[in-house]
């Protein structure tokens with residue numbers, strides 16, 4: 001029986017899976033804030049990022065803190081984008097996330113298991129840590145009776161510490177998941193303050209929120225040719241209205257023709273990217289934001305290891 005005197009638990013859990021299964025959506029849902037960007041395009045997440053989820057003791061769950069390591073999706077390196085230096089950096093970040101974690105969640109999509117899921121499973125089963133299978137997007141299952149046979153098929157010949165059908169989007173199944181995650185973690189005091197939600201700076205998150213709009217608003221291959229650099233991030237307290245963040249973002253593209261597309265007719269596209277990013281920043285930071293954006297060209301940045309380092313890709 002868990003009660004007030006049950007020891008606090010804390011530790012870290014890697015969130016692993018192929019691109020687009022909902023790893024970042026799940027991380028955000030557990031943290032309770034949008035710290036990791038989400039889009040319907042694969043490979044939206046490029047960096048490893050810590051989401052910190054803190055829970056008070058529940059009816060039959062201990063108090064605890066879970067440091068969730070959200071990762072770029074593990075994917076096969078094939079095709080033009082996937083063979084690039086960026087793709088290698090992303091796979092490295094996903095594998096590196098397993099170092100020192102107490103457990104992992106393998107996230108898959110309900111009703112679907114393919115070669116890239118097998119790749120992710122194999123990486124995890126080599127890591128020697130408990131692995132929870134998270135079957136996400138159950139809200140999309142038209143035939144609910146297909147779920148049990150699917151779970152049986154996926155578990156066949158594989159070892160999981162637990163299986164959780166969830167909808168990260170609709171927040172279904174998360175209470176049971178949190179409880180089981182906490183029970184996998186060691187008894188230990190919190191590693192972070194109660195109101196800390198990520199290890200990343202506001203400056204980093206600001207860049208990600210602009211990149212999220214690029215992923216969402218630009219068609220086809222173009223998002224993969226862009227990155228964002230925050231040139232300025234300054235708190236301005238000189239105003240009567242209270243604190244204001246002045247943020248300057250540079251959107252890097254690889255060619256002049258791409259620059260024209262990002263800017264759009266009469267600057268319309270860039271304006272839309274800017275205003276949506278600004279709203280997201282104001283929501284996350286709880287402050288007014290003044291955002292300026294520029295588009296600049298740097299040829300071949302996504303396939304240039306030195307440029308990647310300069311743009312903050314480890």
Ligand code: GDP
Nearest residue numbers: 020021022023024025038039040137167168169
């Ligand atoms: P990641 O690449 O694994 O981090 O996936 P994201 O979190 O970026 O999500 C990819 C897409 O799946 C986005 O369009 C999400 O809105 C969507 N998605 C994530 N979780 C769910 C879910 O539980 N149900 C549904 N219907 N869509 C989801």
Ligand code: MG
Nearest residue numbers: 023024044045
């Ligand atoms: Mg992601």
